[in-house]
Amino acid sequence: MSIILDHVNYIYEKDTPLERKALDDISLVIPDGQFIGIIGHTGSGKSTLMQHLNGLIRATSGSIYFNGEDIYDRDYDRKKLRSRVGLVFQYPEHQLFEIDVFRDVCFGPKNLGLDRREVELRAYDALRRVGLPDELFYQSPFELSGGQKRRVAIAGVLAMKPEVLILDEPTAGLDPRGRTEILEQIKKLQRETGMTVLLVSHSMEDVAEYVDRILVMNQGRILYDDAPKAVFRHYRELEEVGLAAPQAAYIMHDLRERGLPVNTDAITVEEAAEEIARAVRAAGGLPGMTGQRI
Amino acid sequence: MGIVKAEKLTYEYIRRDEEGNVEGLVRAVDEVSLDVKQGEFIAILGHNGSGKSTLAKQINAILYPTEGTVWVDGMDTKEEEHLWDIRQTAGMVFQNPDNQIIGQVVEEDVGFGPENMGIPTEEIWQRVEESLRAVGMYAFRKYSPNKLSGGQKQRVSIAGVLAMHPKCIVLDEPTAMLDPNGRREVIRAVRGLNQVEGVTVILITHYMEEIVHADHVFVMDQGRIAMEGTPREIFSQVERLQDLRLDVPQVTLLAYELQNRGLPLPDGILTREELIQALGL
Structure with missing residues (x-):
């Protein structure tokens, strides 16, 4: 089962002077259970693409198949599609509204018409999955910290039991620990449930650390679609489209240029540290170098 | 007294x-006390809810202290007659x-800002x-702001503050x-x-x-200044920062990880160039 996009185009304000191509001939296969990062500068088409996946926007031309069914078919249940593809918008905590956390998370499944017991079970499960401590369940969502609010908002989408979870910059505005906590939680969720996760991010360091595959968007097209290491090899081209490689990758390129024979494929701090330590040892070490302290 | 001075500043709500x-x-x-000199580049770090935004809002009198005093260019923020002068001195x-x-x-x-200050048209x-x-x-002066990228819009916001000729600018x-490019543009403009x-x-x-590149860094935690010093002094303390829910630049973290693997590198490496030199390349 999978999502297939076949020559999808989307044109804003078609047949007016403001006509603009937001998606330009996108063809793509998203198999089950992948963790995909989507990067691209503001206005590159990331959000438009995301909104096509759960039917919020209808393509101007082309087809989208969800588990083999054409979502634009006359009798396709697009309302149901929205619960199968969960979309977490930017700053989702702005959409919290209930008087306590638990009721807020119940809102989605309740609207699916499930019975009360099932609704509450799902809400409870979703809150556990995002790692929110039990004692906060009956607090007002507005009393929580930024990171906690965001977890509640994500739980609200999870409680719909989507097969695909799309998150639009889930870590924007959070402190470094909050960022790591949310991403670790999402990774764990993806591993445990086998859910497909699409993560839109402006942090190259985060996508390098967490995802299996990266889609790079530029001017409505997919510029690269590959494993993180392969994508970040194109760091110069990425810079030209307003992006960058993770800092660790730049360091590796610098070191190699200065004569340390390192493999420049390291894209996380951990990988870079391993590789530099190996190369330095292989080159005879540094003066005053000791054994490994780990 | 510096351009911004706080003495035992306490804010309760x-x-x-x-x-x-x-x-x-x-x-x-x-009870925060600090003294910022004219022309300095100050950074304030702190986790969500540590009090840093509340502190920032004291500097242009959006909020004023429950106890203690804040002076902006010598003006006490609690005195209402200074309000407009303060907001003009410290833009946000x-x-x-x-x-x-x-x-x-x-x-x-x-x-818009200078017009509201009653500046003559030509000077505006x-x-x-x-x-x-x-x-x-400048090349975008005739553009509609909604045609700009996020980084460009932020630079227009900064220009809007700058046009009021502030002595100090607070960026929250x-x-x-x-996106990465927008971040680079804004930071370059600010520097x-x-x-x-x-x-x-x-x-x-x-x-x-x-x-x-900041001259001085303050790290906030629970409404207090938990650490202060130069970026090198602050970022040398990787574990302490992580305890405060913060982090260090990736190159600093890499150097720290290399130290853990037995490489004799100095603490607090801040740039790629410093790391390359420390590795003797």
């Missing part, structure tokens, strides 16, 4: 429940560029031009919503203001890389 009943008192800023830029731009055309937006245009040039947005997470125009900068951020 009353927390209320749904019905408006008092639930308790929150001390968001707790917020996180979301879309909430700060009001003009239909970039140059109109930038002119002169200031608009200078400000837009300072942030590298100006890059949180931007330019500080180095070329001599404007005092107080930058609040969650991105550690943005402040390696």
